[in-house]
Amino acid sequence: MSRLSRRLFVAAGLAAPALITARSVRASTEVDVELVLAVDVSRSVDTEEMEMQMRGYAEAFRDPRLAEGIAGGPLGAIAVTLFVWSDWNIQHTLVPWMRLDGPASCEGFARALDGASRETYLYTSISGAMDYAAKQFGQRFEGLRRVIDISGDGVNNSGRPLAPARTETLEQGVVINGLAVLDRTPQPSALxxxxxxxxxxxxxxxxxxxxxxxxxxxxxxxxxxxxxRKIIREIAAVPAPGPLVEREFA
Known part of the structure; x- marks a missing residue:
């Protein structure tokens, strides 16, 4: 090995630990909750309903009670990302991970939702949504709790069976909550x-x-x-025991 090669080898060896440390710091930013919002955009969701969903999420993050709930956590911060899903191979992240620690950052997330694309597709792959959601954790943050929030108005009809996807996700220590929408005009095929x-x-x-x-x-x-109601309950520092199923009426 030449003298120059030895110098480059030593320099690389010295730089590697620093690089690893820097990556570890970026990946280990602690928050109270890592919350993945998974939004159904299958064909049962029309344009108006898609807009209602996105507007509903934006309004939730503008609610002062949500910012208060975040402030009440041990670390006073959560991390949130939102993606839409449909067919087994269709999952699009509309809002990447953001750290929320007060009204200003919550408003920033809401504005990102205001400007996000509105898109709808065909089938309903809850299993695909779970698989995709589970892979989002640990990218930039490390939550004391990890939660997937899946909203939808239909059953799994695309991709692999739901049961193994659910089992594999739960084995990672992730909590899966649901937001089921009862469509007042269900598809005839479903009936x-x-x-x-x-x-x-x-x-x-x-x-x-x-x-x-x-x-x-x-x-x-x-x-x-x-x-x-759902997100405020999810981000609570010590989630109070509540009903397994809650209902919201217009």
Missing amino acids: LAGLPPVDEYYRDEVIGGPGAFLMVAEGYESFAGAVR
């Missing part, structure tokens, strides 16, 4: 197929983990109120 009511399906097949719960929006008109 003919004899599918279970969406709220029962989410309760029995989707949610799981310590303290998991289901919020039911009785129609998209009640979506905004359901989202507010």
